[in-house]
Amino acid sequence: MRIPFLDGFLASMLGAICIAALFPQLGVSGGALHLDHVTQVGVALVFLLSGAGLSVDRLKAGAANWRLHLFVQSFTFIVFPLIGLAVTALVGRWLPRELVIGFFYLCALPSTVSSSIAMTSMAHGNIAGAVFNATLSSLIGMVLTPLYISLFLSTAAHGAPLSDQFVKIGEQLFLPFVVGQLLRPWVGDWIAKHKTSVGKVDRTVIVLIVFNAFSDATAAGIWTRYGVTPLLLTALFAAALLAVVLTLTRFTAERLHFGIEDEIAAVFCGSKKSLAAGAPMAALIFGSGGALGLIMLPIMLYHQIQLITCSVIARRYAARPGVAH
Template sequence: MRLPRIPFLDGFLAAMLLATGTALVYPPLGASGGWLHLEHVTNFGVAIVFLLSGAGLSRANLKAGAANWRLHLFVQSFTFIVFPLLGLLAALGLGRWLPPELLLGFFYLCALPSTVSSSIAMTSMARGNVAGAIFNATLSSLIGMVLTPLYISLWLHAAKQGTPLLDQFIKIGEQLLLPFLLGQLLRPWLGEWIVRHKHITSKVDRGVILLIVFNSFCDASAAQVWTRNGVAPLLITMALTGLLLALVLKLTHLVARRFAFNTEDEIAAVFCGSKKSLASGAPMAALIFAGSAGGTLGLIMLPIMLYHQLQLIVCSVIAKRYAQRPALVQHVS
């Protein structure tokens, strides 16, 4: 008898659990300066991911969704204003219970752009405004290359751990933006191949994320970060990410109704406005927090890793509920 498949227990989650488990058991394998030298491998992988992302971006799809300015304003405001404010409020309220690295990680989660692939996939599954989702998810990724390091720089400056903002922008430009723009230039030659082999590019994306996660968790284990902080901060972080997702999903839904969006726009607003991108977050964290002392990158990335899986589980349920609504019947006279 064949067991039913549980959608959110996919190969990527299993691979991530295996990577983190291996990092806890034998950190020298993937630690920086270790056998695999992943700190160098991941830099090349990140560039390839963003090159493929640029080459796979259809300008026609962007143009199709560009006119709906109310939807764009809604999504980008939630992504880069409401989320960071919630992150600041959480930091003020929980500063005494969480180590600084986890507080920074939670704010980093709130400062990230929205997802691209899963936002579009959920919107399509729910029969929403797919063109609007494509435009907003892509716009969010581009804005995030500027605003995310800016927000983190302001946070670190306030914590008197200032890091040169110009250096961060140069790293982001070299490792993310330039490959993305190069991919756009190569789209006439690579675009059709990427469409035909979407499963390959998806595996490349996920493979690079797994390498970054493995490297950061190995560094954290080697520095005894997990044993040093204990279990309580991790449990608080899990509860906090779940509460954040529930709050933002409720807010996006209520505000979209207040704006009198039609159902298709509401769906795109809820999914694009509530999601955060591990695909962008992992590479940017590796660049922004490169050389972080004591293997703290693992703690910084923990909130986005937890939020990523939660949003897939919860939003897939919501998408299926949206999809069950009756289809509009058009009468031809």
Template structure:
């Protein structure tokens, strides 16, 4: 039994790492806070640039051509990512937002504004025997659109939480530290693409380790501002329940819409997985750029952290169910 638990933890080391980052921030907040000895702002900017440079190196644009013509699928996925999610937030915020801390409300808004994730969307679509080419196209397009749409959505809707955001500054920061390295990475692909493919295992590890560093730094500032002294353990339960509610609603709606539009099963799978996913890998760095040294940054990224784990768990079960379908009926749709 103990060996099984150890093996499970080794497989889910990233989840364990996020918990450890929060615990370390609670114990040693002075190290990672803004102005602390870790120099979190400098580390964050350099790391974000390197992470998205690696994304650019690993983004095979040639593989996207097969999925471009599925325009109805693309509209559905991007609409769910950047329209349906924010609309659901407006409805739920009107219903229960007044009883939640302002930073947590802002966190749920931010969850609804971030783009889809590339790696797990494509992996789940492939596992479920869906339209992988369309999944790659939509997940990549979502990441690019998020540079502008994520700060725009937060800027337009954050006034209801009592927060404000400089849209122009946010877009410039995202373009400089996210879009620019992506372009540089693409330009370097002919030269370094082979090297990147050989060492992708290690570059993926760098992505995740850096996210843990950002989570630690974000929570250091929040701990310093009283995150754990001002809010009890109940806030974790509320955040987990809210993330689960958003995931359940979007999975149900995306499945219903794709079937009502007559999508073949392969396209339905791509739409459901790409339209319901939210990126933690890009979301945490983007939050750091958009909100800066916001004292409530730890609480702002908390819904996204919970949603990330829930989407992996639930969508892996859905992918296995999709994969178990008979091939003949799927081909006839």
């Protein structure tokens, strides 16, 4: 099974970063392409399509397994943020402030949807449970992620008022999502038939956000100011974070005596973080500017590391005795 975002999407992001490094004025906020305004429209479109594509019937199929749901959501929105606070306290002395914020932002994000379901399916796990938890996580994340970030930044005297944050979230995330749900009876079938094309909209918006963020960072001299060391440390810390969470989710699922199919869904949904939700929300929460490139760096690296690592784990789960091949 092909893993979403692994090939063409990664190449597109790397290409956007290279172009931003060479020609930052092309993608800078207020520049020739006005990407700061284009991405605002794109974010609203992404959440409108997300609302229109959400099937309530699919959610009902996996709704009864409350132990699995409590496990996944607790790891996503309680354990992860607590780890994030510990990480920021430990690495804050070695990393720029923007990267420290980025690490906590990574830990506050919801789980992925498409890749969590794909990994669970590849590993022959509880697909219905994965669908329910990945979708529920995205919905909860629209509230808790900006709340956590607002509290984190307010504590550090860097954040906008919480009320302002929720007004932005309501206007650009919730409202388009609700409109999409209302339009679903008319456009739901069309979206289902053109799922690949709709998915390209999400990826295109993410690439544009990355291009804009890294153009702003290059124009502001962020990369020349800090050099390559923060990049290497970010990759190292992201890999270590994933290793810790994968170990914790599997260990806890085994101690709770989950069946193997529930364990698979718990491990993949409980350890993943969503770039598809993270990039649009980052542009909304933090705004455009040179800092956004550094803030987004941890989730960009974590996203790729989790896809590669979890695809290997999924194949190992799939090779277990008793599974039809």
